[in-house]
Every structure is written in structure tokens, then in C-alpha cells.
Amino acid sequence: MRHMYLLSLVLLLALTENILMQxxxxxxxxxxxxxxxxxxxxxxxxxxxxxxxxxxxxxxxxxxxxxxxxxxxxxxxxxxxxxxxxxxINECVVGSAACGPYTKCVNSEGGYNCTCEAGYISSNGKDTFKSGQGVQCNELMCDRLLNERKASQAFPEFKKLVSLMTNSCLNQSEPVSMNNSTGDKRDSTQGDGDGERFLQAFLNALDDLLHGGFSSDNAKVSALFSIVESMLKLIGPQLSASQTRRVSAKTDVELLLKRGNSPPEGEFMMNTSGAQFTSHWDTATGNNHLGFTTAALLSYKGLEESLNCSFDHLKTQQKQTFKINSKVVTATVSNKETTNLTKPINLTFSHLEKKNEEHMCVFWDPELDGGAWSTRGCTTVISSADQTDCSCSHLSSFAVLMALYDIGDVYELRVVTLVGLSLSLICFFICIVTFYFVRSIQSTRNTIHLHLCISLFIAYFVFLVGITRTENKVGCAVVAGILHYFFLASFCWMCLEGVQLFRMVVLVFNTTLRPIYMFAAGYGVPAVIVAISATANASGYGTDKHCWLSIQDGFIWSFYGPVCIIIIANVFFFLITIWKLAEKFSSLNPDLDSLHKIKAFTVTAIAQLCILGIMWVFGCFQFNENTLAMSYIFTILSSLQGVLMFIMHCWLSKQVRDEYAKFLSCICTPQKRKYSEFTSNQTSKQQASRSDTHTGESHI
The missing domain is CATH 2.10.25.10 (Laminin)
Incomplete structure (x- = not known):
């Protein structure tokens, strides 16, 4: 019974557990x-x-x-x-998105974005941001760029680029195509952002402008520098990298960019070819921090050759001439107030010519007669033969000038020039009188010498009285044109002498030249050259320092080109003449008297050509380099030209000496009315002798 009770209890528990589990x-x-x-x-x-x-x-x-x-x-x-x-939630409507001034709120699903208004850029450089991030929208100075539209009219190459940059400035949210911004050139920086693409497009356009040389028009130079400064200030904030370097065919530029809520501190240093720019970040930022700070240094390649002028406003203790001896650079920062900096900026220039001369730091001042070099606000810290350190209290476009002595103000050189050229003019005058009045030496060769002396006399006289009279531009151009014409004429007459000697040796029976042909070659050819040169570039006559041909755009070659051709032609004729003379001297029956005369004529002609040719070799350095030593050599050789002409063609000629003696005797000795028969006979014999000699020389 007890077992049955236990079994029932177990079954009850199992049933209860089963009920609970369900x-x-x-x-x-x-x-x-x-x-x-x-x-x-x-x-x-x-x-x-x-x-x-x-x-x-x-x-x-x-x-x-x-x-x-x-x-x-x-x-x-x-x-x-x-x-x-x-x-x-539309945060832009309910007001929970406080983006800040100069911003736009753009709602999105589950959020919003803040963007800057047209003409402004975010301080963190990103297109969108949120409120509370400390981002500010700062003005891109579009108004400054819009002002450049008027200046860009002087440069057709910049019109499209200025328009492109302006539109980008006013509406940065719109995508801008750069494919055709600069003609057919393709952008080499396809992976870059807008700032990098804009920079490359700008440098391409600048290369196009500077490729064929740049006009020395001061107003255009000022406009160029203004456009470059505005472009660099606009491009800088749009760059993605903190440091950007670009090198093109005609420029070398480096840009630095610092972003942040607080202004950057410390110094910065930038380098381009031939120049180094050192300053402080607080100078670049100024009193109003925009959330970013930019600095740029652009070096121009070859622009110094076009701007080697406009030195009239430079104040020096003694009058000097100047030459740009560095690259021309443009330095700019994002700070709007750069006309009077509290901390001066430092620029270090490498010299183009390693000379231990006096150097001067200058900047391009657009307010001086449309633009000129000035030293205002710039001092030379230290200078050596290799480089010059400059300190300036403002930003602009800068260069280093090498000061040269103004050779026109050296008293000793003025004396040498006055005495030497006066002596040469006296000798030329005596030669002209001799060649014109002495009948016994009249010949084709004598006619050539006469007009050679006339050309040189007029050229040296105008040179003496007008080469430095640069105050009247029109008068200076006239003086330069006269010098150009008569110096070319002198070389043409010397070439005719070479042709005449050639004909005397080669064409024995036809040695004379018709006067009309000689005048056409001696005076007509120079007239044609000067007329063409004046028509092509009238402004090339006269410079700031001399009333002579300008070296700009190679205009000086309108003189040196024909001179080189004439010298080469003369050398050819002289070589043929010497060769033929050698053959005739070695012949069986040489006419020694005629050959010796031709030999003497050839020697004097070659000496004459050498003196005048070498003189203008140094004349090239005289007008281009303007150095004292070259000026002395040029002046001395100019003086020797007239003396040499008198000695070789007058004093060494026995016939001319006899005429001089006769002339002096008529002046110094009283004339006698009574003549002896013996004197009459002697006079008749001398006249016959001179007549024979004249006939022989004329035949030659």
C-alpha cells in the first residue's frame, strides 16, 4: 500500500511539471x-x-x-x-542650423549642410560644414578681380581667363570647364582640384603673353603686375595643398597656404629661381584673420630684358645709369593692407651677372608716370658679387639694379671725347678740301675718299653735339636717324673702295665707276635701310641714355646687320685683290709701278676698314654695356679715324705735299712779279711731270 502511495506521488509530480512547462x-x-x-x-x-x-x-x-x-x-x-x-526636420526653416554670416543653409534628409555665399570661401577650404565647427566664410576679394577687367583690356590673352576666374569667384558651386581656357593647350593636372587647375591655366596664359617678349609700355607693365597679384590672391585659398610649386616656360611660382581658426605664427620662406622671399605669418595674415592665410612668390623668366628702363625716378647722390641684374619677381600675401607693413619683408636675389658693383633694391611703382622703378620703402641690407639682400616695408613686384657710372658725367672722358673728335673733324675737313680742290689727284678713288670723308665728318659732328641730348625725344630720334644714315654711308663708300681696287686688278681696261652708280650705292642704299627701319620701328630711334638705335627687340641690328654684310663683302674683294696682285708680281713682265701703287692703295684700304670695323666692335659694347673702358677705346678709335685718313691719303702723297707746300708758300712768301727764264722752264717741266703722273693714276 505504501508503494502505491509513493508511485502516485511520483506520477503527480511529473504531471505537475509537464503542466508547468506548457x-x-x-x-x-x-x-x-x-x-x-x-x-x-x-x-x-x-x-x-x-x-x-x-x-x-x-x-x-x-x-x-x-x-x-x-x-x-x-x-x-x-x-x-x-x-x-x-x-x-528642415533645420534651415526651424532655425536650428545657425550657419553664420555669408552662408547658405542646404537641407538634406536627416540633416543639413552649410555653404558659403557666392564670392566667399570657407576657412577650412571645404565645400560644406556644420554650425558649431568654428568655420567662417571669408570674402574672396571678387571686387578686386572685377576691377582687373578694365586692366585686362590691354591684354587680349587675359580676357577669357579673367572672366573665367571672376565667374568661379562669384559662383564656386557651379562646375567650371577649363578645357579651352587658354586656347588649344590641354591641362596637365587633370587630377588636381579647382585651385590647381586655375593656377595651371593662369600660368599657361602668362606664358603666352611673355613668349614673344613683353612691351616696355609702362602702363601695360603696371596692368600686368596688378593682374598677377590679383590672380595669386584669388587662387591661393582654393588650393588643396599647404605648399604648391609650379614651373612653366616663362614663370616659376610657389604658393603657401595655412588654414585654421587661429592665425598662424612664426616665419615662412619661399624660393623660386633666382629669388627667396622671407616674412612672418602675422604679416601675411594682417589684422583680420580670414580662417586662412596665403603667400605667393612668382619669378618671371626673361622679363628683366624688357624692363631695363624707366630709371628716371631713382634718386642717387651722383648721376648713374642702371641695369637690372636679377629676375623680376612678384610677391603677395592674403593681407589686404600691404602698403606699410609693421614688419618688413626680406627678399634675396641672385645676380644674373656676378659683378662686384653697387646694387640697389627697387620695386615697380605704378603711380610714377604710369609705372617706373623706385626705391621708396626698400633698402639694400647687404650685397656681394653673387647676391643682394633687400628689406621692404610693402609688397609689389621687385628687382635688383646694378648701378654703372654714367660715362657722360666723367670729366676726363668728356675731355678726351671733345679733343679727340675735334681733332678727327679737323683732319676730315682738311681731307675734304684736299680731295675737292687738288686737281692733280682727281680720280674715281679720290671721289670715293671725298664722299667717305664727308659722311664721316657729318656723322662725327652730329655725334659730338647730339649723342647725349636725350631731353627732346623728337630731336633725339632725328639725331639717331642722321647717325644711322651717315655711318652706314661711310661703310658703303668703303665697300665701293674695295670694289674699285678689285676692278683695278681684275678689269685692267675698265677701272672707272660711273658717278651715278657710286652715289646710288654710297647714299641710296643707306637711305633705303634707314627708311625701312624707321617705318618698321620709329620708336627704336633714341634711348633714355643716347640718341642712338635702341637695343630693344634687336633694332640695333638694322645698323650692325648691313655693317657685317659690307665688311664680309670687303674682305672678299680684298682677298681676291691680294691674290691677283701676287699673280701679277710673279708674272714675266709685271708693271711694277702700277702694281706698287695698287699694293699701297690696298694696304691703306685694309687699314682703314680695320680701324672703322674695330671701332664699331667696341661701339657695340659702348652703347649696350655703357662701361667706362669701352667708352675710352671707342672715343680713341673715333679720333684715329680722321687722323689716319689724313695721314694715309694726304700726308703720305707727294703730290698732295707739294700742293700743301705751294699753298703755304703763297701765304707766307710775298708774290714776285718777275720770273727768270730758268724759273719759267722749271715750272713748265714740273707741270708736265705732274700732268703725266695724274694721267697715269687716273688710268689706274
């Missing part, structure tokens, strides 16, 4: 090994709350909340059974 744990719970545990609905069904909401689990239940940027029309916490959906 019991439901209720909503929000799950049975785990006969234990009711909380069920995490958020893990079981991640999308249980629907779109734009997230699930939060609770004990035995859960609730939903909208994502940030979304809201409901009623309860903050809800479940799907409530039939509530999350809707986007």
Missing part, C-alpha cells in the same frame, strides 16, 4: 529551459521601428525613437502599433 511566459518574454526571459525585439527584427528610426529594448517590451534630424508629429517614444512615422 505555461506561456507572456508578451515580451521567451521561455528558455522552462524559464521566462526578456525577449530583445530590436535584435530579433532590426527594422521593427520602420524607416529613419532606431529601436530601444526594455524589460518585457521596447520603444522606437526617430533618428537625429527626424521627428514625429506626436509622441517622442512610440511603437509600430501606434501608426507613427519619422519625418525629416
Amino acid at each position: 505555461t506561456d511566459c507572456g508578451l515580451g518574454y521567451k521561455n528558455h529551459k522552462r524559464i521566462c526571459l526578456d525577449e530583445n525585439e530590436c535584435e530579433s527584427d532590426p527594422s521593427i521601428c520602420g524607416k529613419n528610426a532606431r529601436c530601444f529594448n526594455t524589460v518585457g517590451s521596447y520603444y522606437c525613437q526617430c533618428h537625429e534630424g527626424f521627428t514625429t508629429n506626436s509622441a517622442y517614444n512610440f511603437t509600430p502599433e501606434d501608426g507613427i512615422e519619422c519625418e525629416d
Whole structure:
């Protein structure tokens, strides 16, 4: 009985356990090994709350909340059974997005973005930002760029680029195509951002402008520098890298960019070919920090050759001439107020010519007669033969000038020039009188010498009285034109002498030249050359220092080109003449008297050509380099030209000496009315002798 009782109890317990195991744990719970545990609905069904909401689990239940940027029309916490959906909050309308001044709020699903208004750029360099990040929108100085449109009219190459950059400045959100901004050139930086592409396009356009040489018009130079400064200030904030370096055919540029909520501190240093720029970041930032600070240094290649002028406003203790001895550079920073810096900037220039001369730091001042070099605000810290350190209290375009002595103000040289050329003019005058009045030496060769002396006399006289009279531009141009014509004429007459000697040796029976042909070659050819030169470049006559041909654009070659051709032609004729003379001397029956005369004529002609040719070799350095030693050599050789002409063609000629003696005797000795028969006979014999000699020389 007892066993039956125990068996019943066991069956009852088993039945009770089975009943308990089949019991439901209720909503929000799950049975785990006969234990009711909380069920995490958020893990079981991640999308249980629907779109734009997230699930939060609770004990035995859960609730939903909208994502940030979304809201409901009623309860903050809800479940799907409530039939509530999350809707986007327009932060730009409700005012929760305080983007700041000069910004635009752009709503997006579940959020918003702040962007800068047209003409402004964010201080962090990004297109979008959120309020509370400390980002400011700063002006891009579009008004400054818009002012460059008027200046760009002087440069057709810049019109499209200025327009492109202006549109980008005013509306940066619009994509800008750079494919055709500079003609047919293709952008080599396709992976770069807008700033890098704009920089490359700008340098391409600048290369096009500077490729064929740049006009020395001061107003155009000022406009060029103004455009470059504005472009660099505009491009700098749009760059993505903190340091950018670009080298093109005609420029070398480096740009630095610092971003941040606080102004950068310390020094910075930039380098381009031939120049180094050192300053402080607080100088580049100025009093108004824009969230970014930029600095740029651009070096021009070859521009110094076009700007080797406009030195009239330089004040020196003694009058000097100048020459640019460095690269011309443009330095600029994002600071708007750079006319009077509290901390001066430093520039170090490498010299183009390693000379231990006096050097001067200058900048291009656009307010001086449309533009000129000036030393205002710039001092030379230290200078050596290799480089010069400059300190300036403003920013602009800079260069280093090498000061040369103004040779026109050296007293000793003035004396040498006055005495030497006066002596040469006296000798030329005596030669002209001799060749014109002495009948016994009249011949084709004598006619050539006469007009050679006339050309040189007029040229040296005008040179003496007018070469430095540069104050009147029109008068100076006239003086330069006269010098150009008569110096070319002198070389043409010397060439005719070479032709005449050639004919005397080669064409024995036809040695004379018709006067009309000689005058056409001696005076007509120079007239044609000068007329063409004046028509092509009238402004090339006269420079700031001399009333002579300008070296700009190679205009000086309108003189040196024909001179070189004439010298080469004369050398050819002289070589043929010497060769033929050698053959005739070695012949069986040489006419020694005629050959010796031709030999003497040839020697004097070659000496004459050498003196005049060598003189103008040094004359090239005299007018181009303007150095004292070259000026002395040029002046001395100019003086020797007249003396040499008198000695070779007058004093060494016995016939001319006899005429001189006769002339002097008529002046110094009283004339006698009575003549003896013996004297009459002697006079008749001398006249016959001179007549024979004249006939022989004329035949030669």
C-alpha cells in the first residue's frame, strides 16, 4: 500500500511539471529551459521601428525613437502599433542650423549642410560644414578681380581667363570647364582640384603673353603686375595643398597656404629661381584673420630684358645709369593692407651677372608716370658679387639694379671725347678740301675718299653735339636717324673702295665707276635701310641714355646687320685683290709701278676698314654695356679715324705735299712779279711731270 502511495506521488509530480512547462511566459518574454526571459525585439527584427528610426529594448517590451534630424508629429517614444512615422526636420526653416554670416543653409534628409555665399570661401577650404565647427566664410576679394577687367583690356590673352576666374569667384558651386581656357593647350593636372587647375591655366596664359617678349609700355607693365597679384590672391585659398610649386616656360611660382581658426605664427620662406622671399605669418595674415592665410612668390623668366628702363625716378647722390641684374619677381600675401607693413619683408636675389658693383633694391611703382622703378620703402641690407639682400616695408613686384657710372658725367672722358673728335673733324675737313680742290689727284678713288670723308665728318659732328641730348625725344630720334644714315654711308663708300681696287686688278681696261652708280650705292642704299627701319620701328630711334638705335627687340641690328654684310663683302674683294696682285708680281713682265701703287692703295684700304670695323666692335659694347673702358677705346678709335685718313691719303702723297707746300708758300712768301727764264722752264717741266703722273693714276 505504501508503494502505491509513493508511485502516485511520483506520477503527480511529473504531471505537475509537464503542466508547468506548457505555461506561456507572456508578451515580451521567451521561455528558455522552462524559464521566462526578456525577449530583445530590436535584435530579433532590426527594422521593427520602420524607416529613419532606431529601436530601444526594455524589460518585457521596447520603444522606437526617430533618428537625429527626424521627428514625429506626436509622441517622442512610440511603437509600430501606434501608426507613427519619422519625418525629416528642415533645420534651415526651424532655425536650428545657425550657419553664420555669408552662408547658405542646404537641407538634406536627416540633416543639413552649410555653404558659403557666392564670392566667399570657407576657412577650412571645404565645400560644406556644420554650425558649431568654428568655420567662417571669408570674402574672396571678387571686387578686386572685377576691377582687373578694365586692366585686362590691354591684354587680349587675359580676357577669357579673367572672366573665367571672376565667374568661379562669384559662383564656386557651379562646375567650371577649363578645357579651352587658354586656347588649344590641354591641362596637365587633370587630377588636381579647382585651385590647381586655375593656377595651371593662369600660368599657361602668362606664358603666352611673355613668349614673344613683353612691351616696355609702362602702363601695360603696371596692368600686368596688378593682374598677377590679383590672380595669386584669388587662387591661393582654393588650393588643396599647404605648399604648391609650379614651373612653366616663362614663370616659376610657389604658393603657401595655412588654414585654421587661429592665425598662424612664426616665419615662412619661399624660393623660386633666382629669388627667396622671407616674412612672418602675422604679416601675411594682417589684422583680420580670414580662417586662412596665403603667400605667393612668382619669378618671371626673361622679363628683366624688357624692363631695363624707366630709371628716371631713382634718386642717387651722383648721376648713374642702371641695369637690372636679377629676375623680376612678384610677391603677395592674403593681407589686404600691404602698403606699410609693421614688419618688413626680406627678399634675396641672385645676380644674373656676378659683378662686384653697387646694387640697389627697387620695386615697380605704378603711380610714377604710369609705372617706373623706385626705391621708396626698400633698402639694400647687404650685397656681394653673387647676391643682394633687400628689406621692404610693402609688397609689389621687385628687382635688383646694378648701378654703372654714367660715362657722360666723367670729366676726363668728356675731355678726351671733345679733343679727340675735334681733332678727327679737323683732319676730315682738311681731307675734304684736299680731295675737292687738288686737281692733280682727281680720280674715281679720290671721289670715293671725298664722299667717305664727308659722311664721316657729318656723322662725327652730329655725334659730338647730339649723342647725349636725350631731353627732346623728337630731336633725339632725328639725331639717331642722321647717325644711322651717315655711318652706314661711310661703310658703303668703303665697300665701293674695295670694289674699285678689285676692278683695278681684275678689269685692267675698265677701272672707272660711273658717278651715278657710286652715289646710288654710297647714299641710296643707306637711305633705303634707314627708311625701312624707321617705318618698321620709329620708336627704336633714341634711348633714355643716347640718341642712338635702341637695343630693344634687336633694332640695333638694322645698323650692325648691313655693317657685317659690307665688311664680309670687303674682305672678299680684298682677298681676291691680294691674290691677283701676287699673280701679277710673279708674272714675266709685271708693271711694277702700277702694281706698287695698287699694293699701297690696298694696304691703306685694309687699314682703314680695320680701324672703322674695330671701332664699331667696341661701339657695340659702348652703347649696350655703357662701361667706362669701352667708352675710352671707342672715343680713341673715333679720333684715329680722321687722323689716319689724313695721314694715309694726304700726308703720305707727294703730290698732295707739294700742293700743301705751294699753298703755304703763297701765304707766307710775298708774290714776285718777275720770273727768270730758268724759273719759267722749271715750272713748265714740273707741270708736265705732274700732268703725266695724274694721267697715269687716273688710268689706274
